[in-house]
Amino acid sequence: MVVKSKKQNFSVYGDGPGNRTIERHTLSVLVDNEPGVLARVIGLFSGRGYNIESLTVAETNKELNQSRMTIVAIGTPAVIDQIRHQLERLVPVHKVNDLTEEGEHVERELALVKVICTGEKRIEALRSANIFRARVVDSTQESFVFEITGSADKVNAFIDLMIPLGMVNISRTGSAAISRGPNEM
Amino acid sequence: MKTVLKNKSKTVTSEKTKRMSGAEMVIEALVEQGVDTIFGYPGGAVLPIYDALFQQDKIKHILCRHEQGAAHAAEGYARSTGKIGVLLVTSGPGATNAVTGLTDALLDSIPLVCITGQVPTFLIGNDAFQEADTTGITRPCTKHNYLVKDVDQLANVLHEAFHVSGTGRPGPVVIDLPKDVQFAEGSYVSKTNAVTHMYQPQTEPDMTAIEEAVRLIANAKKPIFYTGGGVINAGPKASKDLTEFVKKTGYPITSTLMGLGAFPAHEEQWLGMLGMHGTYEANWAMHDCDVMVCIGARFDDRVTGNIEKFSPKSKKIHIDIDPSSINKIINVDIPIIADAGSAISAMLKVWKEEKYKIDQDALNKWWSQIDTWRAVNCLSYKNSDTIIKPQYALERLQYFLSKDKRDSFITTEVGQHQMWAAQFLPFNKPNRWMTSGGLGTMGYGLPAAIGTQLGNPDGLVIDVAGEASILMNIQEMSTAVQYNLPVKIFILNNQWMGMVRQWQELLHGERYSESYTESLPDFVKLAEAYGGIGLRAETPDELDDVIEQMLKTDRVTIVDVRTCQSENCFPMIPSGKAHNEMILAADADKFDKKLV
Known part of the structure; x- marks a missing residue:
């Protein structure tokens, strides 16, 4: 029989899941390029309480009318597994690959970084940009716009360097990813 | 859309395509899909389809009194016949009213196709009269949905919707159809020429896994079968094969609320329903088993209780x-x-081929353990001479049903009466039990009974109801009267929202917040006002007579059974x-009343 609970505010739904390992996974999702498909994916994440770190989508096959989404999601291994299965349930979703799980892959994002500075700082900004292989895509007497591509870490490092030099705006794409080697995803 | 591209190329290649309006395509596609009954409610944005309905006689339209009622009626029809339920509603409020029914169908995996009217394409997004973002609203409560803006896509989308709804795990599909598309003329694509989506879920099992599973089942010492609604959805053959397989093994079997009827309840191996209000023997057997065979069930929280402590010693299939x-x-x-059907028949085949023998000694021990749990007699209750106990009312109902030659179908509303019905009414065949399991929708039972009666004109259909739930869709009385449906509504009337009251008593310090209904209607007069028959039983002596009368009526009948107000539904896993x-x-x- 039930022993009287000592805990005062014990929920009848029991304890929630405790702290478990949180992982970051990159998912590559092949979808039909049709109205509402992005809303379906986003709605799935918000409706089921999954966390999304970044999402990138564009048409990749005009003939078949398909797009590829790259989703960086965080959660416990069980949640990541659920995310993959729930995405696969959506009718316009053709294929879901967990690139983090499936082995080597490359991941890139692009950022446009606007820096306003003059004098010494201007030279410093250009020097750093050179080290990071960022390109100048716009320049005025008192500003630069740099274009940088790379892993999220590299982009973050570059941004950290630019902040003290007078960085004002960033626009980032989020990750695009693809598996290494000859195998199709 | 991908489907459109494919569709267009098809349309060009086939020589003769029929030209017709969008509204006519709807009718044509429904007929081709074998639909003969649809449920709905007209309104501005679906008038062209209603006009097309008026000019044909292949499809019977059932006019419900509320779109939620139409949705549940379609669910009851689908669940009791195994066909896909179809409903037709207008834009805006028509669609939003249907949302509860769609969500209910999603959670219980019931195949529905819902056609909603929409304002003309050129008005979409303008906050037009009776405009709602139907695809936006229904995206999370459907298996899939469509907004059709081009009449040439329409026929293909209709066929695809039926394919998606009924294939794999069944579910509701919405087609949102703007009024100008209903008027526009286009080419019809027949069912055979339609390009159904690449949606082809896996339905055949991996045989290596099946063989491994059967080996595990054969070597089990304390096995249990735990089955669910998936077996019912897989069709009557799945239930037949399940029964054969379970009988061959001699193992005990329990089922979820949704799976009742897949295995005959009169068999000795049947332990009753499991879960929060399941039987003592079913739950203890689940807890102590060493091999659990879960077929077509999904480990819902009402079934598992605390998942950390769920069946700790078992291997699970x-x-x-x-x-x-x-x-x-x-x-x-x-x-x-x-x-579920393919998997069961595959398991049965392997079992026969490999000529598996079970460990009879271990099984005998397991059954004697189960018999000690059975001896607890967990559904016992204190009966009374003066007050009708709800359990007693259901036992008497069961007594008369067992003597009735008709095939009986039970629907329920949601609450205590639903759990008692699941505990006290035995189901021996699939598709005879229609209840709102996943969503727990009060007001489900009466419209579902209407749908069930339409699908089974010779059946005896009874809605076991509570007085609070029945009021949520009472307007459907009118539908039952209009179509001469002799549905019986058996209300266990305790004047409380029973399950809410029970939780308040047990878990909220007996503070009965808003769970008592102050002014209920006179249900006998209410039935008569609608053109039905009203009966009442106030004491145990009156009960048998009233039930007998109810079973003889040829019209919709409400039976107001005044039951004990304080009865709680046990057993219960908090x-x-x-x-x-x-x-x-x-x-x-x-009961630990400090749990909150």
């Missing part, structure tokens, strides 16, 4: 058509993704507790 159900709540040892911590009626005072 899980057969499910939906890969996302596997390891969602409970980690299993052998997952099998397949249609939420967050384990299967072996369930509480029996006799020990109700041991």
Whole structure:
């Protein structure tokens, strides 16, 4: 029989899941390029309480009318597994690959970084940009716009360097990813 | 849309395509899909389709009194016949009213196709009269949905909707159809020429996993079958094969609320329903088993109780058509993704081929253990000479049903009466039990009974109801009268929202907040006002006579059974507790009322 609970505010739904390992996974999702498909994916994440770190989508096959989404999601291994299965349930979703799980892959994002500075700082900004292989895509007497591509870490490092030099705006794409080697995803 | 491209190329290649309006295409496609009955309610944005309906006689339209009622009626029809339920509603409020029914169908995996009217394409987004973002609203409560803006896509979308709704794990599909598309003329694509989506879920099991599962089943010492609605959805053959397989093994079997009827309840191996209000023997057997065979069930929280303590000693086999159900709540040892029917017949085949023998000694021990749990007699209750106990009312109903030659179908509303019906009414065949399991929708039972009666004109259809739930869709009385449907509504009237009252008593310090209904209608007069028959039983002596009268009526009948107000539904596993911590009626005072 039930022993009287000592805990005062014990929920009848029991304890929630405790702290478990949180992982970051990159998912590559092949979808039909049709109205509402992005809303379906986003709605799935918000409706089921999954966390999304970044999402990138564009048409990749005009003939078949398909797009590829790259989703960086965080959660416990069980949640990541659920995310993959729930995405696969959506009718316009053709294929879901967990690139983090499936082995080597490359991941890139692009950022446009606007820096306003003059004098010494201007030279410093250009020097750093050179080290990071960022390109100048716009320049005025008192500003630069740099274009940088790379892993999220590299982009973050570059941004950290630019902040003290007078960085004002960033626009980032989020990750695009693809598996290494000859195998199709 | 991809489908459109394919569709267009098809349209060009086939020589003769029929030209017709969008509204006519709807009718044509429904007829081709074998639909003969649809449920609905007209309105501005679907008038062209209603006009087309008026000019044909292949499809019978059932005018419900509320779109929610239409949706539940379609669900009852689908669940009792195994066909896809179809409903037709207007834009805006028509669509939003249907949302509860769609969500209900999604959670219980009931195949529905819902056609909603929409304002003309050129007005979409303008906050037009009766405009709602139907595809936006229904996206999370449907398996899939469509907004059709081009009449040439329409026929293909209609056929695809039926394919998606009925294939794999069934579910509701919405087609939002703007009024100008209904008027526009286009080319019809027949069912055979339609390009159904590449949506082809896996339904055949992996045979290596099946063989491994059967080996595990054969070597089990304390096995149990735990089956669910998936077996019912897989069709009557799945239930037949399940019964054969379970009988061959001699193992005990329990089922979820949704799976009742897949295995005959009169068999000795049947342990009754499991879960929060399941039987003592079913829950203890689940807790102590060493091999659990889950077929077409999804480890719902009302079934598992505390998942940390769920069946700790068992190896688990899980057969499910939906890969996302596997390891969602409970980690299993052998997952099998397949249609329940295919998996069961595959297991049966392997069992016969390999000529498996069970460990009879171990099984005898297991059964004698189960018999000690059975001896607890967990559904016992204190009867009374003066007040009708709800359990007694259902026992008497069961007595008369067992003597009736008609095939009986039971629907329910949601609450205590639903759990008592599941406990006290035995189901021996699939598709005879229609209840709102996943969503728990009060107001489900009456419209579902209407749909069931339409699908089974010779059946005896009874809605076991509570007085609070029945009022949520009472307007459907009118539908039952209009179509001469002799549905019986058996109200266990205790004047309380019984399950709410029970939780307030047991878990909220007996503070009965808003769970008592102050002014109920006179249900006898209410039935008469609608043109039906009203009966009432106030004491146990009156009960038999009233039930007998009810079974003889040829019209919709409400029976107002005045029951004990304070009766609680036991046994009960308090939420967050384990299967072996369930509480029996006799020990109700041991209920830990500090759980909140």
